[in-house]
Amino acid sequence: MSDDILVEEIPEAVTPTPSGVPPRPGKGAARHRLEEILRVDHAGELAAVHIYRAQSMVFSATPERALSNDLKRMEFEEQVHLDRFNALMREHDVRPTVMTPVWRLAAMGLGVGTALLGPKAAHACTEAVESVIEKHYAEQIEDLKDREPDLAAELMKFRDDEIGHKDHAVSAGAHQAPAYPLLSAVVQAGCRLAIKISEKI
Numbered sequence: 001m002s003d004d005i006l007v008e009e010i011p012e013a014v015t016p017t018p019s020g021v022p023p024r025p026g027k028g029a030a031r032h033r034l035e036e037i038l039r040v041d042h043a044g045e046l047a048a049v050h051i052y053r054a055q056s057m058v059f060s061a062t063p064e065r066a067l068s069n070d071l072k073r074m075e076f077e078e079q080v081h082l083d084r085f086n087a088l089m090r091e092h093d094v095r096p097t098v099m100t101p102v103w104r105l106a107a108m109g110l111g112v113g114t115a116l117l118g119p120k121a122a123h124a125c126t127e128a129v130e131s132v133i134e135k136h137y138a139e140q141i142e143d144l145k146d147r148e149p150d151l152a153a154e155l156m157k158f159r160d161d162e163i164g165h166k167d168h169a170v171s172a173g174a175h176q177a178p179a180y181p182l183l184s185a186v187v188q189a190g191c192r193l194a195i196k197i198s199e200k201i
């Protein structure tokens with residue numbers, strides 16, 4: 001890479017390294033990708049916690065107590081993932097997405113809305129969300145496995161948890177939800193859009 005391009009890629013606001021030398025392009029790119037990964041995964045886990053919390057709350061006021069407890073268990077599992085990303089972001093000095101308050105509200109809205117449509121719609125929401133997250137983790141694991149093997153191993157564990165949530169939702173009747181194809185497509189499209197936005201800002 002020429003010096004001209006290197007200078008153009010480093011904004012004035014970038015803090016120089018302690019040695020006063022700007023980061024090498026390869027190193028800078030890896031750091032940038034790590035920031036994207038931690039930011040988007042943190043956003044995804046935050047949303048997951050709020051979706052399950054909202055669904056659990058709605059069903060706790062109905063005879064579906066067992067389902068409410070099940071969703072509470074999944075909320076706690078997502079909270080473990082979220083706590084880990086909070087710690088990793090502090091460790092690597094990465095800020096959360098500016099969209100955090102919006103995602104929190106959107107996730108609660110999605111949770112309440114799908115729960116009000118009934119247990120099967122709630123499961124369809126879970127399947128849609130978890131299948132997008134699972135694929136996204138798989139891409140990140142592939143990306144990180146040589147460069148950051150420890151982080152890749154953690155993401156593998158989280159991905160397994162998401163697959164467990166998805167399989168549970170399918171076995172509980174996700175595919176029998178009213179307007180399942182539309183519901184699933186809309187939720188998945190929303191998740192993919194949120195991923196793209198959260199990686200960037």
Ligand SMILES: [Fe+2]
Pocket residue numbers: 045048077078081158161162
């Ligand atoms: Fe999760």
Ligand SMILES: [Fe+2]
Pocket residue numbers: 048078130161162165
């Ligand atoms: Fe999950």
